[in-house]
Amino acid sequence: MTSSGCAGFDDALRMGRAGNGRRDVYAAIDLGTNNCRLLIARPNARGFRVIDAFSRIVRLGEGLGRRGALSEDAMQRTVDALHICARKIERKSATQVRAIATEACRRARNRDSFLRLVEEETGIELEIISTEQEAQLALLGCLPLLDSSIDDALVFDIGGGSTEITWMSRRSGRQQESPAKDAGLRAWHSVPIGVGTLTERHGGREVTARLFEEMVDQVEAALAPFEAEVGLRPLVEAGGVQMLGTSGTVTTLAGVQKGLPRYNRAAVDGCYLDMQSVIDVCWRIADMSYARRCAHPCIGRDRADMVIAGCAILTAICRLWPVDRLRVADRGLREGLLVTMMGLDRSGGSLPPAQRRYGS
16 A cells, blocks of 8 residues: 555645755744644755744633634734744745734634734734635645555544544545646535634643543534535545544644654654554543643643543544554644745645535
């Protein structure tokens, strides 16, 4: 079974290199509900080479469900992190910068004042993207990890404030010129349930087995209408669908399952977990006390309260679509942004809309 990815992804990278000199430097910022992440890269013969990176848990969406607005403390934590991003971008002399914000900023009634604050304080101009754009960019960032011999793929991204489910298929018969033009996106669905929102709703310190099951049931109920609409489960049961997950939840889970003494991206990104191992480790984490989660080298205090919500979301996904194994991606939106920027400099194009969104 090959894991070399699809040719379209390589086409996009070659397209980007053809339109840019090797000295060009690209910076991509992904501001999510929980995390602020930065990648700075240069195009090279293999695609691009990361020359700097940054990640910090900022919890921008903390309390958003109750207030409907971003808190002063959360905004200040985020601005502090973005100051670091701005300094790194300046030091690396980035020639192209794109900074995106997702669910927390989509939902907050004070998002406009927050965006102005960020630009005034850091010089970074944040762009709030739609759930569809978020799903597409995550897919682009993960394309190299998809098995090109399997036509259908279910890609999911468990975020802090939402979860995106994407169905990619090469069975449409269309020639894919590049992922920037056609990533084979057949359908997608976004539910406003993420690790942050689910934790705020149910708590995350001491979670009983009964409460964990209730969380799983709630997520499964939110995702079930999408399955009823697109009918992926028969394809899954026939063994014709691969699954790939990108999020802190799946990378943390992989680290725990592998018994890593500390998180190691090289050991996690691209690894496979069989479905029974996924279910088992989700329950193992759910059964840990808060103190044990804080002390675990692959979870830690920053994730200890939210990791159970992530396990509940992942368990619901696996129950709905019981594939044989899950591939883990420690990559996503930032890589998708870099690929898009490098490719679009020459093509001037943009990502196409999905063939359909559930409920549209």
